[in-house]
Amino acid sequence: xxxxxxxxxxxxxxxxxxxxxxxxxxxxxxxxxxxxxxxxxxxxxxxxxxxxxxxxxxxxxxxxxxxxxxxxxxxxxxxxxxxxxxxxxxxxxxxxxxxxxxxxxxxxxxxxxxxxxxxxxxxxxxxxxxxxxx
Numbered sequence: 001x002x003x004x005x006x007x008x009x010x011x012x013x014x015x016x017x018x019x020x021x022x023x024x025x026x027x028x029x030x031x032x033x034x035x036x037x038x039x040x041x042x043x044x045x046x047x048x049x050x051x052x053x054x055x056x057x058x059x060x061x062x063x064x065x066x067x068x069x070x071x072x073x074x075x076x077x078x079x080x081x082x083x084x085x086x087x088x089x090x091x092x093x094x095x096x097x098x099x100x101x102x103x104x105x106x107x108x109x110x111x112x113x114x115x116x117x118x119x120x121x122x123x124x125x126x127x128x129x130x131x132x133x134x
Contacts (some may be wrong), residue, residue, distance in 0.1 A: 006033055006042050006121055009073070015045045017063070017072040017080075018123050026062060027052045030090040034081075035119040043081045047090035049126075079113050088113040094125040 006036065018031045030047040048059050059082050067077055083090055092112030103124050110117045 004035070004040065004121070006035065010042065011121060013072040013075050014121075015123060017044070017066060017075065018046075020066045020071040021046070021062070024062065024066075026057070026059065028124065029085045030087075030093055031123040032093060032125075033121040034117070036091065037118045043077075044075070044079055045081045045083055045090070047083050047085045047087055050085050053085060088115060089117070090125075093120075093122055096125075 001060060014031070018028065023029055027049040028046055029049045030045070032045050033042050034045050046059065046063070048057055052059070060077075063080055063082065064077050066072070067075055067080075067114045084089075089112055092115070093107070096107055096110060096112055098132060106119075107117060107123050108119050110120070
């Protein structure tokens, strides 16, 4: 996706992929589109919870299988980046979101953990540890 614009179709396809991960019970702490001017492209970023990462969860393989199954239109693994839950942007977005923002928001031009976001679209930021299911 080498383009400077994030369009509604991209946002919906990313949402569909996140929903498929949720349906597969993969705990995702952060999910967002990130645009970096120096790279000239958007990437869909997922950060699993610390618990999932520590258990050796293989998120890349699961995302690859979901993309091959067509759950996110024509998106490919090249459009996706899997980062650690301790990634400075992932953790900073959770702090930026705070308690007053909805799950989905667009913090264009924000500074997160000392890093400038050229542009971003946030689906989710949640605690780094998975919450116990009832």
